[in-house]
Amino acid sequence: MSRRVLIKTLPLHSNYGGILQAYALQRVVRDLGCLPVTDTSKPLPLQRRLRRRLWDVRRGIRMSLPARFDWRWRSAREATASQRAFIARHITGGSFVERAYTRRGRALLARRFRTFVVGSDQVWRASYADLPAQFLDVVDDLDGDRPRRMSFAASFGVDDIAEYRDGDRARVAELIRKFDAVSVREAAGVRICRDEFGVHAEQHVDPTMLLPADHYRQLAARAGVAPAPATGRLLVYRLDANDHLERTERELAERLGVPSLELLPTGGPSPSYREYAQNRSAYDLPSIEQWLACFASADFVATDSFHGCVFSILFNRPFVVYANASRGASRFDTLLGIFGLEHHLTSASSTAVDERVFAPDWASVNRVLDAERSRALAYLTANL
Missing domain, CATH: 3.40.50.2000 (Glycogen Phosphorylase B;)
Known part of the structure; x- marks a missing residue:
């Protein structure tokens, strides 16, 4: 039993x-x-x-x-x-x-x-x-x-x-x-x-x-989500407003020559009934499956989220992450250290993005992940 x-x-x-x-x-x-x-x-x-x-x-x-x-x-x-x-x-x-x-x-x-x-x-x-x-x-x-x-x-x-x-x-x-x-x-x-x-x-x-990337891709596919909604985009998944991260996002978009895609809705909190009814897309959060499909297909990811960082690694997407201290910075140190990706971390004191973030050694990362x-x-x- x-x-x-x-x-x-x-x-x-x-x-x-x-x-x-x-x-x-x-x-x-x-x-x-x-x-x-x-x-x-x-x-x-x-x-x-x-x-x-x-x-x-x-x-x-x-x-x-x-x-x-x-x-x-x-x-x-x-x-x-x-x-x-x-x-x-x-x-x-x-x-x-x-x-x-x-x-x-x-x-x-x-x-x-x-x-x-x-x-x-x-x-x-x-x-x-x-x-x-x-x-x-x-x-x-x-x-x-x-x-x-x-x-x-x-x-x-x-x-x-x-x-x-x-x-x-x-x-x-x-x-x-x-x-x-x-x-x-x-x-x-x-x-x-x-x-x-x-x-x-x-x-x-x-x-x-612990679940392979294909498991999440299939999860999104079974829900009928578009297979690659963020292809050709810099995916921006930002939990908190941050001037440094926003400046980094603009620099990345210019460097990569691709438009940005904000994953979270842009509407403000507590809209009126009329505001919401007229423009639901500005307030409705994307589904879990849409969220996964965006990370799986993005050309590049900029985030201040721990799990945004996790899924960038799982899907082998180049990324930079801003360590959000108020939400717990030590989480990023351990995660990036395990995979030798410490240079993907950016902070208010950073002057430029490390060139290595544009071509990660995913074969090495995946070997560590398997172990x-x-x-x-x-x-x-x-x-x-």
Whole structure:
């Protein structure tokens, strides 16, 4: 009988990287012969759970009204409809951890799952995640045989745990020592686990890199997306406004002699109902499949996104990346260092783009990727 596995990650909203890492980890775990479910619930104390119930009732009423009467609240749901459709089609999910704060919910969790995996993305960064829930505190209260706990490519996001409160540090240290195996995504995470919590951690690539590039191309093709929407373009995937990156984008477009393609919509936040209805393309986010097809076909990529960098490497697309410090710069250092692509990193102090970014040694990169993929799969096989 296949082992049921519960994967604990961050809530899935409209973040492309967050959605794709959850998809990839679940797919890989399933391919290894398990029955995975991704839990994206957010454990809350009783008072906040009651408030959420009231909010759900209010939301139901609001959703029953015509869109134009309550547009400011609903615009985000309309704009992110394609992401939610992808999650519904491709990721098996449930709110088991949230329910486990009741006796009945704990019994259900214990009955259905005896193996728990935390990962991936910045699941252990205090400013993004619920601590100590992301270290599986709820598993301590389960009846029956001792559950198996492990992580895969979990990320602290930054170089230290200064964001952690003192009480959380002590509790996290207690919880992580109960893990059967610990895997982190960044080199800094290995050091944090050793120096702060006294545990050994292995370092592995993001789970999106465990699936081959052709898997993502086929995913886009099955959705009917145009096969090469960014051919002959400089693909720009920018999460935050940045003068240096925008200047670099203009220089790259001129150097390459190709037009730019902004991947994210250019409309501002919270449009009126009339503005949205008249120009939906300025506000609707591209689907996951469109996003993948653009990275797969771009002539060159300029980004400040970690997963934008990941998929540039996966699809062997020349790229430059601006290390977005507020979102976690250490992630870029480890990723680029693994593949010997440190010169693809640009910053506010950079005066020019390194000439090597225009002709990467993809054969060498792919050999390293194959080795990293094999090592990660061996870890998962041994510990699930």
